[in-house]
Amino acid sequence: MGLKVAFTGGREGWVRALLTGVGVGLGVALLLLTTAIPNAMQAREDREYARMDVAIGDAEPAKSDSTxxxxxxxxxxxxxxxxxxxxxxxxxxxxxxxxxxxxxxxxxxxxxxxxxxxxxxxxxxxxxxxxxxxxxxxxxxxxxxxxxxxxxxxxxxxxxxxxxxxxxxxxDTFRATKAPSQETDPVLLLLVLLVFVVLLMPVGVFIATAVRFGGERRDRRLAALRLVGADSRMTRRIAAGEALGGALLGLAFGIGFFLIGRQVAGSVELFGVSVFPSYLDPAPALAVLIAVAVPAAAVAVTLLALRGVVIEPLGVVRTTKPARRRLWWRLLLPLGGLGLLAPMIGQGGGNGTFNEYMVAGGVILLLVGVTALLPWVVENVVGRLNSGPVSWQLAVRRLQLSSGTAARMVNGIAVAVAGAIALQMLFSGVQDNFTEPTGQDVSRAQMEVSIPKGAALAEAQRKLAGTPGVRGAVAVSTTSLAASRENPESSVGLTVGDCAALREVAKLPSCREGDAFTLHGSWPDGETVKLAEPGRELFVNPTIEGSGKGTEAAWTVPRDIKRAVPYKGPTGWERTGFLMTTKALPTAVASDISGVIYVRLDRSAPEVHEVVRNAVAEIHPLASPTIYAQNERSQSYDSLRTGLFVGAACVLALIGASLLVSQLEQLRERRKLLSALVAFGTRRRTLSLSVLWQTAIPVALGLALALIMGLTLGSVLLKMTDTAISVDWTSVLAMTAIGAAAVLAVTALSIPPLLRLMRPDGLRTE
Structure with a gap:
């Protein structure tokens, strides 16, 4: 009978079923998308390995008909x-x-x-x-x-x-074997777990809210059923069946939304990540779990909501003053969450992995605590609000009569903001753990260009030096020097350049073309001292097994070889071995060694990096430019942060859509009341402002509670990772402002339907 009421109850029944279906469907679609994300990431990785052009862990094959x-x-x-x-x-x-x-x-x-x-x-x-x-x-x-x-x-x-x-x-093949898996940082695993928990919690809250759409009208229908003979247990079963019908419709909508979103995903790129629709296949086991859990949750939420409602044959006992909400059991949820997380405080990343069940349980309890505390906060605050303009009094009175409904609308966004604040604190706090200095000196050079062997290094240097936006270019060649022609037991580095270039890498006593130097830096280099014996024959660019055939040109150490002290180069390391001016290098070697050009840029020049890259492409197709940076961040950390942004964007879209559906449902429930107020002469501007106040007051309270809970959770998580507590207030306030902006946008979109509802026609009844 409940299923029949949901789908054959006339226009009102269909509208309620449609709103419930859309609300649940949005949540189901996002859940399906979330279960498909691991498959999508795996598919991207498989495609990457399928086209890999470097054999991982294998020797390079010899030239053949199949290479x-x-x-x-x-x-x-x-x-x-x-x-x-x-x-x-x-x-x-x-x-x-x-x-x-x-x-x-x-x-x-x-x-x-x-x-x-x-x-x-x-x-x-x-x-x-x-x-x-x-x-x-x-x-x-x-x-x-x-x-x-x-x-x-x-x-x-x-x-x-x-x-x-x-x-x-x-x-000889483009399908490479995968690299051996490496042990993942415990803090990184903690971040992965938290991202999934925090992003999925608002979805669950939205689904629980959606199945309660039209609750007041449903209860009046149940009272009519009591009048014709149904007892209280029957009415609860009928209400459960009606909720089940809306949830099943929501599953159907969710699958439809997911399939539409799956196709749209093929043309969308978020934070540098794109997928093909074929990637987004939910894991079958998780899809079945969603199909079972959503209807079950709808029935459970409905039966739980009816516990506080007395449905009698002559009406619903709910409009009288309800009993005040108790605080003690609501505090048990966040306290229980803190209790689960407390044993892991101070563990950091060096004491093994975090207990994933305790972490998930603790975070869920803290975030569920937001949904439990918010109704109590709203009830106690709005109960003390009184005087003000007419729009304010209308809004406050409505909130006083139905504070639970107002809190339910804001629960989802409060949970999302609390989780986002906690994650932002944790990401900001641990980012130094995943950021390492490169050692590159960006004050001396801003780009490096690798020139392959055979290319004219001097000509490349002149071309780059004359490129718009380039202030200077220093070119050096590098190879090795050893005591034997082939496979020497040891070798030392050899750096070649003109005097100006060599002065960039070492402190020279004096320099003119034809000079050679030995480098003696901050740590002893016995091999260089051994090879630098005057009159000894050495070989430039020897053949070393695994690195190809060398030129193997002989060179005799001059008797007047000079000593030089190396500087830390633009790449941050000291050179060792020998230095040679260009004329001192054997002619046979000059065209068989690669070079590097360090480029200083005028950063104010428009698109200077792109102009330099174009100049490099003209020099040689295989020349490779690199931009210097002081720090580099872990790719895994960056990928996870990108995933968080993508997921947060999807959740924010769900927040806006679900809030809009909730707002429209609330306006539909109050259509007759709004029409009556207009018929009695209430100005439309007053009613519009009252709707704004009804949204703004719970949102402000929800965001304040989210701020407190988010900062608490973020502080505990930082302590768990053994990181000093610090709050990036700019990011925290930005998260709060985004939540508030979403609510304001939804309120603005609900004004046109509100104006349509404020007509005397709304007093008609069937």
Missing amino acids: VLVANVDTEFRGLDVRGRQLEPEGLRAPLPPGIKRFLAPGEMFVSPALKELLDSKDAELLRERIPYRITGSIGESGLIGSAELAYYTGGQSLAEFVDDSAISRI
């Missing part, structure tokens, strides 16, 4: 990573990477759909200059990790000359 040379020609454009590869097959059976159907001739290019769109745009002229190849096809989905990935393949030529370069690989 291909792959050059890494990645670049960056205005903060966007562009994956680039040059391919040169060495035989008819050379493997093709996933996503392309044939090898390309030099000058041809296959691009991803996203890169083609970018290249066709008006503001990508600099990128078109950098990769000026002719587009002859598209990379298929199997060759991309996401729909918005920027990638291209182009034909290579004479890559065998650079096969010893780290940017060139010879492979």
